[in-house]
Amino acid sequence: MTAMLSLRNVWVEYGDKIVLERVDLDIAERSFVSIVGPSGAGKSTLLRLLLGQEAPTRGHILLDGKALKPECGPDRGVVFQRYSVFPHLDARHNVLFGLECARAPLTGRLFGGARRAGLAEADAMLAAVGLADSRHVYPAQMSGGMQQRLAIAQALVKRPRILLLDEPFGALDPGIRSDMHMLITRLWREHALTIAMVTHDIGEAFALATRVLTLDKRRHDPHAPHRYGATAVYDLTLDRRVAAESATASSITIDEIDNN
Amino acid sequence: MRLVNIRPNRRTAVLLGAAPLLLLVLTYLIASASRHAFNPADKILPTPGAMIAAMRLLVLVPDPMTGERLFWSDTFASLGRLGLGLAISTVSALLVGLVLGLVPAVRATFGPTVTTIAVIPPIALLPILFIAFGLGEAAKVALIVIGILPLMIRDIAAHVEALPAEQLIKAQTLGASTWQLALRVALPQAMPRLIQAVRLSLGPAWVFLISAEAIASDVGLGYRIFLVRRYLSMEIILPYVAWIALLAIAMDAALRFISRRGFAWAHVSR
Numbered sequence: 001m002t003a004m005l006s007l008r009n010v011w012v013e014y015g016d017k018i019v020l021e022r023v024d025l026d027i028a029e030r031s032f033v034s035i036v037g038p039s040g041a042g043k044s045t046l047l048r049l050l051l052g053q054e055a056p057t058r059g060h061i062l063l064d065g066k067a068l069k070p071e072c073g074p075d076r077g078v079v080f081q082r083y084s085v086f087p088h089l090d091a092r093h094n095v096l097f098g099l100e101c102a103r104a105p106l107t108g109r110l111f112g113g114a115r116r117a118g119l120a121e122a123d124a125m126l127a128a129v130g131l132a133d134s135r136h137v138y139p140a141q142m143s144g145g146m147q148q149r150l151a152i153a154q155a156l157v158k159r160p161r162i163l164l165l166d167e168p169f170g171a172l173d174p175g176i177r178s179d180m181h182m183l184i185t186r187l188w189r190e191h192a193l194t195i196a197m198v199t200h201d202i203g204e205a206f207a208l209a210t211r212v213l214t215l216d217k218r219r220h221d222p223h224a225p226h227r228y229g230a231t232a233v234y235d236l237t238l239d240r241r242v243a244a245e246s247a248t249a250s251s252i253t254i255d256e257i258d259n260n
Numbered sequence: 261m262r263l264v265n266i267r268p269n270r271r272t273a274v275l276l277g278a279a280p281l282l283l284l285v286l287t288y289l290i291a292s293a294s295r296h297a298f299n300p301a302d303k304i305l306p307t308p309g310a311m312i313a314a315m316r317l318l319v320l321v322p323d324p325m326t327g328e329r330l331f332w333s334d335t336f337a338s339l340g341r342l343g344l345g346l347a348i349s350t351v352s353a354l355l356v357g358l359v360l361g362l363v364p365a366v367r368a369t370f371g372p373t374v375t376t377i378a379v380i381p382p383i384a385l386l387p388i389l390f391i392a393f394g395l396g397e398a399a400k401v402a403l404i405v406i407g408i409l410p411l412m413i414r415d416i417a418a419h420v421e422a423l424p425a426e427q428l429i430k431a432q433t434l435g436a437s438t439w440q441l442a443l444r445v446a447l448p449q450a451m452p453r454l455i456q457a458v459r460l461s462l463g464p465a466w467v468f469l470i471s472a473e474a475i476a477s478d479v480g481l482g483y484r485i486f487l488v489r490r491y492l493s494m495e496i497i498l499p500y501v502a503w504i505a506l507l508a509i510a511m512d513a514a515l516r517f518i519s520r521r522g523f524a525w526a527h528v529s530r
Contacts, residue, residue, distance in 0.1 A: 053429060074435035083424035086431075088448045088525050097444065098434035108440040138525045151430070158434055 004029040004194060005050065005162060010059035011229065012045050019045045021229035023059070025213070027162070032188055032195045034205035037215035041230040043198045046215065047166050050196060051078055063161065074102065077155030081167045084151040085139045091150050092135040095122035098158045121157060128190075129153040129183060145176035149183065156191060165197040169204065181208055212236045306495035314495040330484065334500075338481040339507070341397060342469050345404025346458060349465075352405075353412035354447075354454050360413065361420025362446050363438070371417075378410035382468060390476065400472035407468040408461040412454075419453040420446050452526035455519040459512055466508060 003026035012020040019042045027033055035043050048054050049061060055070035062068065063075065078084065085094050099118040100110050110118050126132055129149040139147055148168055155163060165184075169177045185208060188195055199205050205212050214234035221227055268276055292305040306314075318331040326333075360367050360374070386403055393399040423446065431445050473482030481500055488496045520527055 051429065051433070072429055072432035074433060076433055078430060078433050080426040080430070083426040084430045086427065086445060086449075088523075090525075097431070097436075100444070101431075101435040101437070101440050105437065105440070108436075108444045138528060140525065140528045154430070154434065160433070 003027065004064060005196075006060075006062040007049075007056075008060045008062070010049065010056040010061065012042065012049065012054070013057040013229075017226040018229035020049075020056075020215075021231055023231050025232060027194065027196065029194055030192055031211055032193075032209045033197070034209035034212045035196065035198045035215060036200070036202055036205045036212060037230065041215040041217070043215055044166060047164055047196065047198050050162070051076055051164055074098070074158050075161040077158055077160030077163045079148065079151045079155055079163070079165050079168045081170050085147055085154065087139050090136050090138050091126060091131055091142075091153075092119060092122050094139070094150055095125050095153050095157050098154060102158075122153075125153045125157045126150075128156075128187065143176075144172050145180060148172065148180060152184070152187065156187065156193075159191070160193075162194045162196060165195060165199075167199055168197065170200060177204075184208065206238070210238055212238065303492045303494060306498070310495040311499050314493065315499050318496065333479055334481045334484050335503070335507075337477075337479040338469060338473065341400050341472075341480070342404065342465055345401045345408070345469070346461070346465055348401070348405050349409045349412055349461065350454065350458055352409060353416050353457065354450065357413045357416025357454075358420055358442055358446055358450055360417035361423075361450075362442055367417070367421070374410055374413055374417075377406075378414060382407035383471060386472065386475065395476040400469065400477070403472045404465050404468045408465050411464075412457045412461055415457045415460075416450055416454060420450055423449060448523075452519050452523040455515050455523075459515045462508055462511055462515075466504065470504075 005025075005027040007023050007025040010020060010023040011018065023046070035046060037043050045054075049056055050068075052068055052070055052072045060067060072078075086097065089097065096110070096118050099121060100108055103114060103118070104110050109115075123132070123135060126135055129152055131146065131149050131153065134142065134146060137146075139150065142150065151168075168184075169180050172180060181204065184195070187193065197205075197208065212234070213232050213236075215230045216233045217228050217230045218233060219228045288305065289308070292302075292307050295302045295305050296307060315331065319329060322328060323330050356370075356374075360371060382403060385406055386399075389399040389402050389406070393402055427445065428441060431441055436444065469480075470482030470485070473480035474486040477483040481504055485497050485500050
């Protein structure tokens with residue numbers, strides 16, 4: 001497997017506070033990377049870097065060998081813990097939104113046949129995340145789990161190069177959470193996704209991922225704790241899961257041509 | 261049962277709500293009757309009969325000078341000014357508030373200006389408006405706009421600015437440009453808030469309208485009230501005030517209806 005996303009000697013500093021230091025990472029295509037670590041170890045900062053929400057202070061981030069623009073774009077999908085769906089649109093139009101942005105730059109809306117085609121795509125995506133019956137429901141009327149399903153559908157309809165999950169299941173009940181684990185695993189296989197997930201839940205990290213990264217500070221100065229940043233202190237490839245995946249991957253057809 | 265747990269049903273709520281108003285009317289009638297029993301020529305608390313007689317002249321009989329039914333020409337003149345002022349304010353507040361709230365560079369440039377204008381008491385600007393626009397309609401409409409627009413802009417801008425960052429990031433990962441963010445994410449979510457802002461601005465808008473009409477006008481509800489004050493004509497002032505209250509309530513109810521109809525998503529709760 002080749003590296004799709006690479007971080008080379010990446011540092012993030014806010015003033016004299018160093019959050020991340022010397023992060024060197026290669027994320028392979030179709031891997032599922034969990035990022036764990038104590039609070040304040042820069043997990044979310046790392047995700048924001050991958051998302052392009054902020055730029056590294058030093059170092060380079062490369063996506064497919066090209067420098068990543070420090071701005072969010074449609075090649076990277078994201079699901080946050082909360083607030084990642086639009087409250088003023090029902091489920092179907094939440095999913096349609098991404099298609100409308102690409103296909104109707106001026107009006108932001110599709111009409112006629114293009115709209116029907118878009119809605120069909122949106123409905124198919126909603127069915128894939130198990131929201132087929134909730135097409136006309138507004139987010140405010142949905143449970144937390146349904147909202148996260150919707151947020152995933154919204155991101156996947158754009159067929160992102162990499163899907164970033166920021167504690168996506170942190171606010172859900174344990175039962176719902178295991179349903180969501182099954183859903184994300186299935187989608188990851190069926191859509192040939194590359195996923196980076198930040199989580200607090202070590203069990204979740206190991207259950208889902210093919211690779212677990214632990215961020216923490218290598219050194220600690222008790223008089224100036226902010227002067228040392230975190231980096232990847234453990235990087236475990238879960239060979240068992242990788243092997244299991246490649247066994248299933250050869251037995252199913254994967255639609256990877258459509259991914260952008 | 262504790263008092264805080266007693267929830268009146270719809271019918272009881274209507275009855276309860278009407279009771280103090282009826283009590284107010286009843287108190288007035290008793291006070292008016294007792295004053296008239298003492299002095300039949302009393303002008304301070306006119307009887308309903310006197311009010312009806314006075315209003316009949318204004319509502320039904322054309323004025324010999326102008327040939328118009330004064331009550332209606334007053335009403336239309338005032339509503340015209342108010343409507344124009346509100347319309348200009350609403351449209352500008354939406355456009356400016358949206359851009360200020362969404363684009364940090366614009367907020368940094370024009371935010372302080374809007375804040376500065378907002379703290380100037382509008383009535384203090386009235387002489388400037390009269391000098392600049394003359395004593396005609398433009399000055400009165402301008403007073404309403406200057407009076408309510410800055411606060412509306414700040415309200416909309418603050419609301420748009422308070423949209424969760426996650427939502428805007430998400431929209432960008434879905435490919436939205438700045439224009440699409442404004443059009444599809446910020447604008448629809450600002451609309452219910454805009455209607456709310458108009459509802460809250462109705463009160464001040466009426467204040468500025470009546471002030472402008474009291475100072476320089478020849479027609480309008482505020483003008484009439486201040487004109488007949490010279491003759492102590494409470495039998496005209498009181499019905500006019502009641503009419504203004506009624507108009508204000510109707511506008512508020514209409515705006516609430518529009519918000520519930522047009523933006524149902526903003527009114528649903530889980």
